[in-house]
Amino acid sequence: MKRWRFFLILILCTSLAGCQMAKETHTTSDSKGVMTRKQVVTLATSQPLTTLDTDKLTQFGRLNNTIEGLYSTTGEGQSELALAKKVKVTNNKKTYTFTLWRDSHWSNGDLITAHDFVYSWQRALSPTTKAPNADLFVGMQNARQILDGKLPASKLGVSAPSRFKLVVHLDHPMAELPQRLTFPLFGPQNERIALKYGKKYATKPLYQVYAGPFMVASKGNTAKHWHMIPNPHYWDREHVYLQRINVDVYHSNAKMWTDYRKGTLDEVRLLGKANIKSFEKQAAYTARPYSKMVLLNYRQAGPKSTVNQLLRQRIARLAISHAIDRQKLGTASYGSTSLPAQGIVPAGLSRGQRGTSDFAAAQPQQQTLKLNLPLAKRLWQTAKKRAGVKHITLTLSYLDATYSYKIAHTLQHQLTTALPGLTIRLVPREWSVDELPKPTSSDLTLTTQHAQYADPLSMLALFTSTSMANTGKWSNTTYDQLIAQASTAPAFNSTRWKTLLKADGVLMKSQGVTPLFQPASTYLVNPKLNGVQYNTVGTQSNFKGAYFVK
Template identity: 35%
Template sequence: AYLFSGVKNADEIIANKKKTSSLGISAPNKDTVVVKLNRPIAYFKVLMAYPLFGPQNEKVVKKYGKKYATKAQYQVYSGPFKIKGWNGTNDTWSFVKNNNYWDKKVVRLNKINYQVVKSNNTGYQMYQQGKLDLTPLSSEQVKNLKSNKDFTSYPYSLVRFLMYNFKSKNPTNNKALNNRNIRLALSLSIDRDIVTNKVLGNGSTLPTGFVANDLASDPKTGIDFAKQQKVKNTVDYNPTLAKKYWKKGMQEIGAKKLTFDLLSSNDESDSDQLTQYLQSQWTKELKGLKVNVTNVPDKSTTSRAQNGDFDIYLSHWGGDFNDPMTFMQIPMTGTSYNYGKWSNSSYDSLVRSAQNRDANNTSKRWQDLVNAAKIVNRDQAITPIYQQTTAYLQNKRVKGIIHNTAGTQWNYKYASVDNK
């Protein structure tokens, strides 16, 4: 819901202060949607390409009521394909060409079959048998299949990072996690080269800060935002400096030993390897630290994170649209995804300036965001570990797939299959 912020009355509706009928979005006729804003939104155009803002057909929504969108037949389709054979829970379905699509003449595929595969090994076997044309690979498979002619990789603006609990229920840990030197020590102890090349080995890349690379560029110079947000000695591997910060931080909080609980979701394919690496690396480099790992299903992880039931949370965020703001809303005071409850008035003020006062001044807005990102990175309020790249085997006969680095990943409008 936070993505609607800036649309007239949206914030008040989210806060239960106004009725949904007062939202500044209307359809004066069957071909027009009007959106009224209460402040300029610099990234408004790219936001409109996000599926959340796809206009709904009121007639269809009312016709199906509670059933709407629960199965393939309870939806209406305006894109190049329609969904067929999806009953809400099954593991196979299809996209079939939509003959009512306005640009149907350029759509070359008649059908795309989808199959949910529970393990990467099963996916690989099905690929070998010619039952799949595209399948993701695990880190282990990547090491063996890098030289395969069908090997390909798709980057995405998803950053894996650590969130610290700034309101920890454990008084000692609360002091520790609120100590910048301790957070810097934890970050500088991580060898991200080892993480990306050996622990994962799937082509994932090193982050410069908590905002993803290749997401947005400086409108004046074309320089990647990620380069501009970088703060020296924050995400580099520097065990000597880490030990120095650790010693200083432990003295400041008056502790000789610490035990942290590291929370992560075991539904994420890399969680086991990553948490094991962090546990062994931190206990090796930082004297007096013990790390307990809690790997639980995604639902439990989210519930624990929302309740502040963690010390350090191995989380992630993928960009919804191509603007730094998609990441920069997370650490703001009071944001629902700010599970660690970090709060910094200078950060909030800069992001608000970018959203309001400087929204129509391109260079000022950009500088507000760069300065704000530097606060998070300097403080290590969020510690980035890597930026995701997913490796796949893709049949050479499949051409023209568009993969976006933010928002909706896959676009098959121009895809085709060469059967020669």
């Protein structure tokens, strides 16, 4: 029986080591009678399409609708099997054997096989590829040695013993593996197509094929526009209703608003608290919380020794943290829908075993993030005295974009007002969608980190000594050991949970990085657009089941 005749729902329970099968259920009516004849959605972006190579992207944006892997993400941020029919896990939790569906096809009609995953993952770890998110493979057998240049990518612990059988070997148990595998980087790639086009591969829609519900159209794409159409060979194509997804590049908010009001754009992002307040009672208004955190990073090994002596002091970083009014900072930029940080892990990302406790609310050392101006001033004066300075100028880097600009200017005002003798010079930086993380080039750096899978480890692991995302190069041996323990835990249990909380406490007590707030983006969306799955983790929106009603 072909899979598009029924829905497949399976969530991997990590406590079960045996074989898990997808369950068949009868599909309910699609209610096509209420759908409009024209099923075309037009969306906005600020960046042109630069590459279709999943290994080159740091953020996938709309392109996640062209990708599907072993697992996909549910609306609750959990994992369910997708291209995999079933999975068997050994008792020691170190070997996963996936059985793939035999009727999954690439957009060109080629069968999707286990070898496509082997090729994709080895390619991502290859030194010639330099995938920005390659750290996500760490934990799979030999991945760490491959990234360190000690082994070739061919030694990664993944194999295809048969056409539809994929075996994944781990260095140690990874309780969060199913959640991690939902990230688009772990999708398959078609080696035949990659070899056919060589250096041209994935540089244009003509030189790429797709496993997801949509494919990028090979014609009509420019620096200002690109669009997706349904994948004619997608296994569940009968439940893909949109005829086309237009993605238009905008450099002007005014133009975006004009097109939304004309009805030629189906979604517009609200910028500024005045706009949010004006529209928040309209049916078109929506606020989307997402598992990301705006952070302040510290450079402790810069070119100026006095700055280094200051920022290497824990009390100096604590002073900065206590001088920040996080509620006002978030409201001034993203609006009242943003949440002040309770720690490094955003709210709603992960809950306890019984689903009753949010990790974010349970984070220790939350007092280090509280506004306390008298304490901030005392700590700052002591830190300056130890560094031998009375006045100091720090550079603060921020992305040259609307939200980051507002955050940087508000933060500059708060810190220079609260901390005597401090001057902050703002330094804008350009944003790129497909570059590796770089060491920070300023004393303070504003960044936004996204949780790539639904587990606290997805945020906490970013600040280990060896993480590429740890651009400030903060280092703590105890922290590294705790993250290693949580990374090798065989299951989601209370011991792992406590270990992650302890690690969070070490990071916050030291203020190795200072969390500011969890932003929630606000939009006006065409009220007739239904069925879009907005995720809180991983990739943000899934248009597979989207449709317009009359």
